[in-house]
Amino acid sequence: MRLTRYFLPVLKENPAEAQIVSHRYMLRAGMIKQQAAGIYSWLPLGLRVLRRIETIVNEEQQRAGHIPLLMPTLQPADLWRESGRYDDYGDEMLRIKDRGGRDLLFGPTNEEMITDIFRSHVTSYKSLPLTLYHIQWKFRDELRPRFGVMRGREFLMKDGYNFDIDKDAALHAYNRHMVSYLRTYERMGLTAIPMRAASGPIGGDNTHEFLVLAATGESEVFFDSAVTELKLGARAVDYDDRAAVAAVCQEFTTLYARTDETHDPALFDAIPEARRKVARGIEVGQIFYFGTKYSEAMGATVVTAEGTRVPVEMGSHGIGVSRLLGAIIEASHDDKGIIWPEGVTPFPVGIVNLKQGDAGTDAACDGLYKALQLLGLEALYDDRDERAGAKFATMDLIGLPWRITVGPRGLANGVVEVTSRRTGVSEEMTAEAAVAKIAAIYDGV
C-alpha cells in the first residue's frame, strides 16, 4: 500500500479524552474513531489489525476442532426468558422493540441462542462432542465505558460453546480451550496467564481468566513469578488426547495465579518471597464449564447409547478480540508509539523513501515494494513528499516491526537499511538481502 493512496489520519497531538497509552496510540495512529461512549469506527489501519487477530483466533479454534458459525447481533427476548436471564441481566442488556412491539435485545453473549440451535438439530449422543463458535459483535451497556476498545460497549468477541455427553468429556473441552487459548495468545506475542476466577452471571464452578500483565490492567492479580516463564512454544499437542491436553493445563495452572476475586492470602504467602508478585492485568479471555445450567432450562437433551435422554453438558469460552488490540499495545509500546508483534502487525514492513522524487530512490523503493509483494508481503510504502523526520515519526507511531529505509547516500553504496522497531538496531544490506531478510522473518508467522 502506498501511503499517498491510503487513509491513515495520524494525529500529532494526544487527543484529550484518551487516558491510557493504548487508547492514545490507537487514536493517534488513525486506527479508530469514537462515535459515542464506548462505540468506535475501525479505520483502515485498525481494521487490518483486528482482522489479523481474528484470523489467528479462527486458525487456532479450527486447529482444536471447533467449528465456526455466525449468529445474529439481535436476538429475540423469548430465548432469554427461557433461561431466566432476561430479567437477571439487568440494565447492561440493550433492549429493543421492533415495529410489531416484539422484544429484542442486542446480544451480550450467546448461550441461549446456541443452545436453541443445538436442541433444534441434535438429538443423539452420536453427534457429540460438538464445539461451535463465532466471532461477532456484542453489546453490553456498560455504566462506564472507558479506555477506548479496552472497555467498549460494542465489542468484538469470539465466543465458543461445547456440547458433550458427560462431565469428563466437557472438562476435556474446557482443557482443550485452555490449550488453544495459550497458543492463540502466544501467536500474538502476548504472555497471557490463566488464573482461577469467579464465574459471574454466566454461572458454573470451573473457570479461568486469561490475564495479560500491564500496569493499566483493571484487575489486581497475585501470582508466582515462575508462571510468566511458562511457554507453550512450538510443541505439538494432540487435541484429541485427553491426557496430553490435561497435562498441559496442569503445567500452566499448578503455580499460584489468581485474580483478586479468588485470591487466597494463605496460599499466596506459601510462595517463596522472591517469586511472590502482585500486579495488574487485562482480562483477554475466559473459559467456563457450567454443566447443564442452560441445557436443562432450555431442554437441550440427547439420547444416550442406553436409550435414556440426558441434558447435554456445556461450557462457554470467550476471547475479547477487539480488546486484544488494546492489550497488545499496552504490553508492547514505547514513548514513540506502538510496537506490533509480527503476528498481528497491520503491514509486515514499512518502506521509507528519504528523497521522494529522486529517480534512484523512487526506483529502488518501487523495486522493493514489488519484490515483497511477489512474496505475499504487503509493505506500507511511505511515498509522501515529506522530510525524513516526519516519515520516521509516522512509522514509529504506527509501529510496523520492520522498516526499510532507502536514501541516496546508501544507494550510492548499493545498500538500503533494515531497522527493527523493537530494538532500533539498523543493518545495511543490498535490497535483495533486505527482501530475503523480511521474508525469512515472516516465514511461518
Added chain:
RNA sequence: CGGAGCGUAGCGCAGUCUGGUAGCGCACCUGCUUCGGGAGCAGGGGGUCGGAGGUUCGAAUCCUCUCGCUCCGACCA
C-alpha cells in the same frame, strides 16, 4: 448510579471570573528555499463558541433547562 470536570476551526488550547460581536499552535491550500529524526519564510482558507430558552442596547462570557464527552467509585469480555 454517587462524586468531579469539560464541550470555542480537523487536533491541542486561550478567551468566560470583570458582557462590546473570536484568537494562538499544529494540520490544510499557494509560492520559494530546504531535505537522514515531526523544516523556514511569505501569503491564504476554515469556527459564530454543543443545543434550546431567558436577561441585556449588546452574550462564547450572566441565568435556566437540555444533550454529549471525560475522570474517580460501585459493576464488567
